[in-house]
Amino acid sequence: MKEPGPSLPTAGRKTYDARFRRSRQFEGSAHPRVAIALDCCAVNDKQILITGATNGIGLAAAEALAALGANLAIVGRSKTRTRIASARIRAAVGRGTTVATFIADLSSQASVRRLAAEVLARYPKLDVLINNAGAMYGTRQLTKDGIELTWAVNHLAPFLLSKLLLHRLKESAPARIITTASQAHQGAHIPFDDLNAERSYRGFSRYCETKLANILFTTELARRLDGTGVTANCFHPGLVATGFNRNNGVLMDLGMTILRPVSRSPEKGAETLVWLATSPDVANVSGAYFSDQEQRPSSPEAQDTETAGRLWEISERQCAVSGRSAEARS
Numbered sequence: 001m002k003e004p005g006p007s008l009p010t011a012g013r014k015t016y017d018a019r020f021r022r023s024r025q026f027e028g029s030a031h032p033r034v035a036i037a038l039d040c041c042a043v044n045d046k047q048i049l050i051t052g053a054t055n056g057i058g059l060a061a062a063e064a065l066a067a068l069g070a071n072l073a074i075v076g077r078s079k080t081r082t083r084i085a086s087a088r089i090r091a092a093v094g095r096g097t098t099v100a101t102f103i104a105d106l107s108s109q110a111s112v113r114r115l116a117a118e119v120l121a122r123y124p125k126l127d128v129l130i131n132n133a134g135a136m137y138g139t140r141q142l143t144k145d146g147i148e149l150t151w152a153v154n155h156l157a158p159f160l161l162s163k164l165l166l167h168r169l170k171e172s173a174p175a176r177i178i179t180t181a182s183q184a185h186q187g188a189h190i191p192f193d194d195l196n197a198e199r200s201y202r203g204f205s206r207y208c209e210t211k212l213a214n215i216l217f218t219t220e221l222a223r224r225l226d227g228t229g230v231t232a233n234c235f236h237p238g239l240v241a242t243g244f245n246r247n248n249g250v251l252m253d254l255g256m257t258i259l260r261p262v263s264r265s266p267e268k269g270a271e272t273l274v275w276l277a278t279s280p281d282v283a284n285v286s287g288a289y290f291s292d293q294e295q296r297p298s299s300p301e302a303q304d305t306e307t308a309g310r311l312w313e314i315s316e317r318q319c320a321v322s323g324r325s326a327e328a329r330s
């Protein structure tokens with residue numbers, strides 16, 4: 001079950017020793033799922049916030065991070081699913097672990113702003129923000145903010161949440177921001193002349209554009225965070241058997257079932273995420289794209305810093321209206 005881990009650097013040996021103590025503690029336990037994180041170091045008392053933790057990769061990562069000792073806060077849009085996920089994480093880890101829950105529909109900018117305000121009010125320190133929630137939609141839908149839904153959930157929500165929590169992350173440095181991207185970004189382009197997909201909409205193409213946006217966002221964020229002690233990285237989890245694309249009708253559902261035998265488990269898909277959140281190996285790496293715990297080249301478009309800067313400015317404008325409404329209400 002245990003994959004070979006990264007080589008152990010001499011510096012940080014103490015942390016890794018702590019890791020191995022924990023691994024012994026969990027190996028052979030009644031909760032083998034937790035073993036996915038054993039190649040990462042303990043993160044006792046680190047405050048970690050993760051979105052999309054009610055299912056799939058996010059839930060598996062949350063279980064692993066809780067097992068490594070993190071003070072975990074999970075975000076879900078359904079109270080019931082979030083409560084069930086929290087109970088499942090606590091049951092997997094045991095020993096009185098607490099898991100804080102926040103409810104937010106990330107398709108709504110007002111909801112993202114409320115979430116950020118609640119997090120800031122509750123936590124004087126935030127060590128890791130994980131932007132993991134994401135989805136693909138077969139048909140074009142608009143959010144309450146008038147934004148195409150995939151773009152709103154996959155790109156603008158991480159953009160806005162990270163921006164709103166940035167000050168707290170900087171105060172908590174060293175801190176990390178991790179975003180779940182995808183290899184599906186390869187070959188995609190940002191349609192700057194049709195950002196709301198009014199002229200044409202194809203579910204998978206749109207999804208690929210948002211995953212490219214995740215990488216460009218990480219590039220620009222890392223540039224802006226240079227010298228602050230806060231890193232920003234993103235990763236591809238592989239093809240993972242989760243709830244992904246199960247919301248797009250019977251044929252897509254069947255397609256995902258057919259892909260299941262060649263898909264990874266959520267635990268395997270979460271490994272790079274857990275490693276990025278905890279490992280000393282990446283403490284000083286920022287602006288990078290990873291897969292299977294290795295830095296990988298992203299597409300040429302994803303490495304275009306001018307595009308990254310342009311996307312940042314446009315994203316700020318796309319979030320400005322909800323910002324003015326929030327100011328008017330306060």
Ligand SMILES: NC(=O)c1ccc[n+]([C@@H]2O[C@H](COP(=O)([O-])OP(=O)(O)OC[C@H]3O[C@@H](n4cnc5c(N)ncnc54)[C@H](OP(=O)(O)O)[C@@H]3O)[C@@H](O)[C@H]2O)c1
Pocket residue numbers: 051052053054055056057058075076077078081104105106107132133134135153180181182183236237238239240241242243244245
């Ligand atoms: N599965 C793959 O093969 C694969 C490959 C590459 C990248 N990824 C990326 O991995 C990430 C996690 O996906 P997954 O595969 O684990 O899929 P999943 O099982 O469907 O999980 C998606 C998570 O995102 C949450 N979410 C979706 N829309 C939301 C919204 N509007 N507000 C709040 N939360 C929302 C879901 O919450 P609910 O429980 O409320 O639905 C769920 O917790 C995504 O960013 C996806 O793009 C997946």
